[in-house]
Amino acid sequence: MSFKEMQLVSGEQIQSRLETVKELKSDTNELYEIVKDQETGEHYLHYAYLHVNVAEGNQEESYHHLLPIESDDVLGLIFGEQEFGYPVNWKRAYLRNGPEGNYVWFDPGASQEADRYEKMGEDIKQLLLEFKQGENKSEAKVRELFERLDRVKKEGTIPDQEDPAADKNNDSGR
Numbered sequence: 246m247s248f249k250e251m252q253l254v255s256g257e258q259i260q261s262r263l264e265t266v267k268e269l270k271s272d273t274n275e276l277y278e279i280v281k282d283q284e285t286g287e288h289y290l291h292y293a294y295l296h297v298n299v300a301e302g303n304q305e306e307s308y309h310h311l312l313p314i315e316s317d318d319v320l321g322l323i324f325g326e327q328e329f330g331y332p333v334n335w336k337r338a339y340l341r342n343g344p345e346g347n348y349v350w351f352d353p354g355a356s357q358e359a360d361r362y363e364k365m366g367e368d369i370k371q372l373l374l375e376f377k378q379g380e381n382k383s384e385a386k387v388r389e390l391f392e393r394l395d396r397v398k399k400e401g402t403i404p405d406q407e408d409p410a411a412d413k414n415n416d417s418g419r
Contacts, residue, residue, distance in 0.1 A: 247285045248340060248348075249313060256346035259311070263289070267323055277329055279322055280311070288319045289340075292331045311348065312339040368397050 248254050262282050269277040276293040289311040298304045321327030328334045338352040376390045
């Protein structure tokens, strides 16, 4: 079974199934290498780093990340035609280990999406508050509110307010 189909992967499975194809970079604190799952033939970009926890008496902790890569990416990495640095080039979901030695999937894009929705929620709240505090509750103002809410949804930010002079012309006689 592919690691991609598993929510939790044990460290033992990782160690027993992965073999190094090519080391890309190695120094005292970091390692980048291409590894291959012997069971499925899938390739991963392995990033490992050593963290010295000063608060715990200089205890060393190692962390591992495994980014699934396609065959074209493998060749690009081997021939030095593709960047691989963490976290800049790690935009897709990847496996990362935790303190218990198990690996779980982490999707960096998901946190960016959550931030975008949180901002949209704040913008919608602001628009509703402005409408509630305003004196004019005409049909035209309600329509404008809904149009602005639709644009927040589409554009992800509060659109500029319409020309107030145009509102007065639309509201005449109400």
